Amino acid sequence: MKQVSDFGRLLTDFLTNYLIGEKGVSNNTVKSYSITFILLLRYMRDVKRIDIRRLAIGNINRNNIVDFLDWMQKERKCGISTRNQRLAAIAAFTKFLQYKYPASLLDCQEILTIPSKKHEEKIISYLNVEGIKLLLEQPDKSTILGLRDLCLLSLMYESAARVQEIIDLTPTSLRINSKPYCVVLHGKGNKNRVVPLSENVVTILNEYMKRSSIGKREFAIKPLFPNKQLQKMTRNGINNILVKYFKMVQLKNPVIAHEGISCHSIRHSKAMNLLEAGVELIHIRDFLGHKSVITTELYARVNPKFTFEAVKKAYADISEEIPIWEGNEELIEKLKELSK
Numbered sequence: 001m002k003q004v005s006d007f008g009r010l011l012t013d014f015l016t017n018y019l020i021g022e023k024g025v026s027n028n029t030v031k032s033y034s035i036t037f038i039l040l041l042r043y044m045r046d047v048k049r050i051d052i053r054r055l056a057i058g059n060i061n062r063n064n065i066v067d068f069l070d071w072m073q074k075e076r077k078c079g080i081s082t083r084n085q086r087l088a089a090i091a092a093f094t095k096f097l098q099y100k101y102p103a104s105l106l107d108c109q110e111i112l113t114i115p116s117k118k119h120e121e122k123i124i125s126y127l128n129v130e131g132i133k134l135l136l137e138q139p140d141k142s143t144i145l146g147l148r149d150l151c152l153l154s155l156m157y158e159s160a161a162r163v164q165e166i167i168d169l170t171p172t173s174l175r176i177n178s179k180p181y182c183v184v185l186h187g188k189g190n191k192n193r194v195v196p197l198s199e200n201v202v203t204i205l206n207e208y209m210k211r212s213s214i215g216k217r218e219f220a221i222k223p224l225f226p227n228k229q230l231q232k233m234t235r236n237g238i239n240n241i242l243v244k245y246f247k248m249v250q251l252k253n254p255v256i257a258h259e260g261i262s263c264h265s266i267r268h269s270k271a272m273n274l275l276e277a278g279v280e281l282i283h284i285r286d287f288l289g290h291k292s293v294i295t296t297e298l299y300a301r302v303n304p305k306f307t308f309e310a311v312k313k314a315y316a317d318i319s320e321e322i323p324i325w326e327g328n329e330e331l332i333e334k335l336k337e338l339s340k
Contacts, residue, residue: 080119
């Protein structure tokens with residue numbers, strides 16, 4: 001049985017060579033997978049009492065993985081979605097392992113039989129067009145920080161960008177010197193997608209870059225929306241900005257902003273508003289950068305307006321026509337004769 005040196009070598013090979021070099025996954029995916037194995041190693045050491053220096057590939061078996069997932073939920077109070085994410089990372093390593101180390105094939109196959117847990121789908125929170133307009137009215141454009149926040153929120157909504165895609169933007173990601181205006185987003189799976197921008201958003205971007213140092217040539221590959229240290233913002237940093245202005249919206253119109261909000265809610269808002277505007281799902285799929293339209297169909301399933309219009313259209317011709325015998329006494333009399 002291979003000992004920790006080989007296990008460590010295989011895990012390192014998986015995280016640094018296989019995922020990035022062969023699969024081409026994003027750095028965020030590698031980080032997520034790394035966290036999974038940090039937790040797994042900690043569990044093996046603290047709960048299973050296995051010296052990490054003596055950890056063998058044979059210890060990565062179905063029973064230990066199931067116990068680890070249960071520990072995640074019970075002791076660390078993780079939700080089902082987090083549990084399933086950890087299981088997905090372990091399953092990816094297991095598939096890699098069975099080819100690199102065939103002696104573990106049986107254990108690998110047993111691990112791959114561990115099912116994901118079903119969980120209740122969360123209700124998608126989003127703002128309608130009126131809510132988005134009110135949100136974008138809150139930042140104070142007279143200050144650099146307020147202008148930055150307005151630019152950030154406007155671009156988040158306009159492009160339906162994921163929060164990490166916004167964090168990774170640089171001035172070189174923008175194509176706003178001539179029409180058609182657009183932004184290049186670097187998304188999941190190291191894939192780029194080009195998203196069109198409206199003139200209103202481009203005007204705000206130009207004003208922001210002109211009034212800040214971001215527009216200077218030496219900042220071309222620096223973060224488009226830096227923090228006070230001129231470094232990339234964090235997810236929490238952007239979320240705090242959003243929550244700050246959302247609370248202002250709640251004070252002005254509690255009806256519009258009756259639910260909570262997150263950075264992903266802005267992405268949901270754009271998708272929902274495109275759907276309600278009559279844009280086809282296949283185009284929304286491309287706009288959002290979804291791999292499959294099945295993912296995009298979620299917006300149609302949870303949008304009450306879309307569902308109502310679809311049902312209304314399906315039954316548009318029912319009960320509209322007047323029966324041909326209504327008011328036709330001669331026809332009614334003939335039918336009565338036939339029934340005798």
